[in-house]
Amino acid sequence: MIDILNLSIGEALVLTSVLLVAIGLFAVVTRRNLLRIVIGIEIIATGVNLNFIAMSIFKHGPYIDPTAHALTIISIVLDGALVGVALALTLVVYRKFRTLDTDEIRRLRW
Amino acid sequence: MVAVDILLILGVGTFLTPVIGYFLGDKERLLGYYVAALHGIALIYIYLNVIYSGVSSEPFYVFRSPVSSALIFDYVSLFFTTVFLIVGFVSAIHSIGYMARDRNLTIYYTLYLMMMLGLIGLSMAYDLFTFFVFWEAMAISSYVLVAFRYHLDEPVEAGMKYLIMSGVGSLLVLYAISLTYGLIGSLRLDYIVQYMISIISFASIEYLTIPILIVTLLLVGFGIKAAYFPFWTWLPDAHPAAPSPISALLSGIVIKAGILGIMRFVLPILIQKPLSFGPPIYALAILTMTVPNIIALMQDDIKRLLAYSSIVNIGFILIGIAAYVYGSPLYGAAASLSHVLSHALGKGLGFLAVGGIIYMMETRSIRSMYGLGRKRPLVALALSMALLSLAGMPPLPGFWSKWLLILSAIHSKLWILAFLGVFNSVLAVLYYIWLIQRIFFAEPTEEVEHAHEAHPAIKAALMILMGIMILIGLYPQLMYELAFRASEILSPLPRIL
Structure with a gap:
């Protein structure tokens, strides 16, 4: 694939990360199941983290710039916290409404 | 350095809250006085410092390198910390009465302090990644606080909606941060401004595509938090569903965090004119x-x-x-x-x-x-x-x-x-x-x-x-x-x- 498109590793990674973010945004906007939306958010997070690594490849120097990796690790931790809260809330939503369909949940209110 | 001291006061205070709550047992609502006192101490400390040693616009670096994280305590930080601490102080006092009939107050006050710590950190952050870390601390605790009364229907649904929209918003901010890192090699505001000055002379489209993308992503990401035009749909659900002191915090100061982000990191880019x-x-x-x-x-x-x-x-x-x-x-x-x-x-x-x-x-x-x-x-x-x-x-x-x-x-x-x-x-x-x-x-x-x-x-x-x-x-x-x-x-x- 990389050979056909004639891309460098860095460009391929950037392209992948853009695709991942687009797929995640598409999932968040179009899916109606809460669990799928949470997975969509997680896909966006993966894409963003991949972009950090891709950006570090473009830096020229005697050694790889470790900042991107440090930032990625911190942001993975933050995403973990976000997804933990999201899944906990999804669980509460399911216990309360007995459904994960966002349209149903909206209809139940008022 | 006053920024570090304030973060230490609030940070240690935050992590002591569950311990104190554990020892208080049934009287955990007394934690409200402790939280209010912490806000008061932080406010008095800031103003004593300002009166005796003035406000300096020098950033505080961990180490001297373009990738170091940096804190600052200038007049912008002073302004926003004052606003945040006043509203936080009053809401903490109000919580003592309003939340008197609720349970799990130790969790409530811990999250409350965590959110305030995030907000105060935001006003002092001088590089984009430090800003993002405090942003997430503030955001994640605010999702839980909106859904705090999880035995009711409305807060749970509103909290979920808030989490999805705001979570995507913070990830868009993070994407902009990664692009900034790739473009400039540093996330510090002074380096970003320097870069924008350096590209003024050749304002052609090749040099401006990525800065335009970065500014757009930042405006969208901060905009979801600040709730302006196309992104405000979560706000009329989330703010009424939260307990009232939290509504006061959300409406009073948390949406201002988006404005703070725009003011601190977007306006200095915009004033350099090529965009x-x-x-x-x-x-x-x-x-x-x-x-x-x-x-x-x-x-x-x-x-x-x-x-x-x-x-x-x-x-x-x-x-x-x-x-x-x-x-x-x-x-x-x-x-x-x-x-x-x-x-x-x-x-x-x-x-x-x-x-x-x-x-x-x-x-x-x-x-x-x-x-x-x-x-x-x-x-x-x-x-x-x-x-x-x-x-x-x-x-x-x-x-x-x-x-x-x-x-x-x-x-x-x-x-x-x-x-x-x-x-x-x-x-x-x-x-x-x-x-x-x-x-x-x-x-x-x-x-x-x-x-x-x-x-x-x-x-x-x-x-x-x-x-x-x-x-x-x-x-x-x-x-x-x-x-x-x-x-x-x-x-x-x-x-x-």
């Missing part, structure tokens, strides 16, 4: 002011009405930012900042007074609180004062900030924006005055006749905030002084290249 984001900001200001104002006219739920009015006020703040972009940076930024302060106080007082009403009558319907002023004058007075300040009555802070906003729009020749600002103020006055008239002059309803007495802590919180509002209303130079000093940092004089 022109004038027209989008102009359009955003107009739409954010006008559309929710019309929706607010037909609300019966008082917390929803206040939530829509928050969006309208974000639109007013955008007038100042538009004025900044269109050529009067000093007045524009100062006007936006003073409206941040006056709206934080006014909306904070409004939500706290509504919290008092909910505590007394357990209803949010405007129809059932007719005639409240005859039975419970203090709470009704606090609500009217908040509404009058939001409407812009002369002796209250809302008037002084709106006046400066309109002046700044006129100063940069944005006639339509100035006119629409006045028009929307008048439109908002319609429903504020209508509400005040119903509260004071209508016949008391049955619910009002059976209202309980408000908790003394609620009364104390309302009186403190009313006192602060009267003080700033009578001496607006207190607000202007802080706002103009901060604005001087945000709007550097034109550089000679």
Whole structure:
């Protein structure tokens, strides 16, 4: 694939990360199941983290710039916290409404 | 370094909260005093430091390198920490009364302090990644706080909606941060500004594509938090669903975190001129002011009405930012900042007074609180004062900030924006005055006749905030002084290249 498109590793990674973010945004906007939306958010997070690594490849120097990796690790931790809260809330939503369909949940209110 | 000290005070305080709560056991509601005391200590510490050693604009680095994280305590930080700590202090006192019937208060106060720690850290962050870390600390604890009463339907659903929209927003900010890192190699504000200055001379499209993408992503990401035009759909659900002290925090200061992000990291990029984001900001200001104002006219739920009015006020703040972009940076930024302060106080007082009403009558319907002023004058007075300040009555802070906003729009020749600002103020006055008239002059309803007495802590919180509002209303130079000093940092004089 990389050979056909004639891309460098860095460009391929950037392209992948853009695709991942687009797929995640598409999932968040179009899916109606809460669990799928949470997975969509997680896909966006993966894409963003991949972009950090891709950006570090473009830096020229005697050694790889470790900042991107440090930032990625911190942001993975933050995403973990976000997804933990999201899944906990999804669980509460399911216990309360007995459904994960966002349209149903909206209809139940008022 | 005062920034590190404040973060230490609040951080150690946050992690001690569960321990103290564990030892308090059944008396965990006493934690409210501890939280309020921490805010007071932080505020007094900041001002003692400012009085004795002044405010320096020198950033504090962990190590001298473009990739180091950096903190700063300049006048912008001073302004925002003051606003955050005042509203946080008053809401903590209000929580003692309002949350008295709830359980799990140790968790509540820990999350409360975590959110305040995030907010204070935001105002002091000098590089984008430090900003993002505090942003997530603030955001994640605010999701849980919105859904804190998870045995009810509404908070859970609103919290989920808030989490999804705001989570995507913070990830878009993170994407912009990764692009900034790839483009510039540093995330520190001074390096970003230097880079923007260096590309002024060749303003061709190849050099501007990625900066334009970065600024757009930042505006969208911060915009979801600040709730301006296309992104405000979560706000009218989330703010009413939260417990009232948290509503006061969310509406008063958490949405201002988005404005803080725009002011700290986007405006210094925009003022370097190769990018022109004038027209989008102009359009955003107009739409954010006008559309929710019309929706607010037909609300019966008082917390929803206040939530829509928050969006309208974000639109007013955008007038100042538009004025900044269109050529009067000093007045524009100062006007936006003073409206941040006056709206934080006014909306904070409004939500706290509504919290008092909910505590007394357990209803949010405007129809059932007719005639409240005859039975419970203090709470009704606090609500009217908040509404009058939001409407812009002369002796209250809302008037002084709106006046400066309109002046700044006129100063940069944005006639339509100035006119629409006045028009929307008048439109908002319609429903504020209508509400005040119903509260004071209508016949008391049955619910009002059976209202309980408000908790003394609620009364104390309302009186403190009313006192602060009267003080700033009578001496607006207190607000202007802080706002103009901060604005001087945000709007550097034109550089000679």
